[in-house]
Amino acid sequence: MTTANPTRSTRTARDLLDSRLLTVVSGHAFPAAAAGLGDTGMIITGAVGLTKLNHLRHAHPNALLIAEPRTLSTCTSTAIEPFVLSEPGALFEDTLEDVLQRQRDAGADVALLPTGYIPVAENETLREVVRRANLIERDDTALVLSLDASWLRTEHINFVIAVLKTSLLPVLIGFAHNQSPLGTQWALRGYRQLFTAVPGLFAHRTDIAGFDAYAHGASGASIGSIPSLRRFTPPDQKSWSSNPTDRTPHVLVGSMLRYVRGSVLHTSYYQSTPAPNCSCVICDGRPIDRFITDSAEQKRDAALHSASVLTELWDRVDPSNPRAWWRNAREETMAANATLATQIGRPIKDDYLSSWEKFDSLR
Incomplete structure (x- = not known):
């Protein structure tokens, strides 16, 4: 779009x-x-x-x-x-x-x-x-x-x-x-x-x-x-992290429609199966699970990768019917996640996707 x-x-x-x-x-x-x-x-x-x-x-x-x-x-x-x-x-x-x-x-x-x-x-x-x-x-x-x-x-x-x-x-x-x-x-x-x-x-x-x-x-x-x-934090509270010692960058994985920390991609999702190569202009065919350090270079590349993937996703939106496009995109993603889960023998966390599907089914 x-x-x-x-x-x-x-x-x-x-x-x-x-x-x-x-x-x-x-x-x-x-x-x-x-x-x-x-x-x-x-x-x-x-x-x-x-x-x-x-x-x-x-x-x-x-x-x-x-x-x-x-x-x-x-x-x-x-x-x-x-x-x-x-x-x-x-x-x-x-x-x-x-x-x-x-x-x-x-x-x-x-x-x-x-x-x-x-x-x-x-x-x-x-x-x-x-x-x-x-x-x-x-x-x-x-x-x-x-x-x-x-x-x-x-x-x-x-x-x-x-x-x-x-x-x-x-x-x-x-x-x-x-x-x-x-x-x-x-x-x-x-x-x-x-x-x-x-x-x-x-x-x-x-x-x-x-x-x-x-x-x-x-x-x-x-x-x-x-x-x-990706949120505000109330002024009287401190932002919470599930693992503050892990400083690897969060990466937007377009095929999953979610952000995943680089270390999790590498050790949890693609430890037993080869990671797919990313075709965005930043990755240029390199594996999506390569963001495994907290170096300034990897953080920079991860940020640019995520921005590039976001732009690609936004450009795909059908402005004449964004709701139908979005539902189709989610369904394709959930199917791909199910396939990957079978390959690696563990479920793929989908953040909001299952909830949105449930909301749609109740309409």
Whole structure:
């Protein structure tokens, strides 16, 4: 699904985000991501995001570039202060227009409102964030939300849907959890329900679930270049890892439709059977299980490989019927996983695929 490069000076934020797949990067992952940027798009996070965006703007004038406000990861919005205009310890408080204009001056195509994390059941905060955002009368601005994953529960999701339907600005929405926001059946179900009920939301800081969101009404998706950028972590919590001593990079395996740590690919999936060669432009026919060290070179190549595979997947989407395309892609993947499981004598974890198939069967 290839779209033409936007003309930055004439397209609105909503137009620029439509049918887009963007990469979310931090300072740590920046060099590799920037090397593979081309004329696609990127959301840059972290304290020096604006500086890095400004550098990229000169090198990639046609790329869609956005700087994510650091407040989303460090602060909490309240009904009294829905926008965080200065972080704790700052000597001066900016105006909202100061914050937005700095993004535009750095070369951002879309200015994002400086919201913070919104805890579950803080109904007045979410309502006030959207109400205040609706006062912005510029079409180059968007609302970005970091909602606690528990907003996806049955008892909260209808309120979220009702409030977001009132937004006049385009909304980029991501969910916060210290491990996996979509790691439960109720979260996956609520996530799909959200994009189905409010078409045009942009699925932010997600993973392969961004494809399911797009197939069910999302305008586009941003996918993190590393696990911590495929979600938000609540400001008062620490990100959790199943094996913090394993520093091998996570790799997107297109045939599995999931990210797998390099060491797991090598020792668990392809120890007894040869690993397939990857045809992406980065791997160029080399085995998919070769990412087994934590060297800077392997991390860089893994990031570029994953970005290349994502682009290839996105280009295959049928924009006239993305839901049918996505279901067929999932069914093909599950069949391939079953074949591999038989070969290696162990099941292949499919993350969300079985759950999505179950949801579809209940329709």
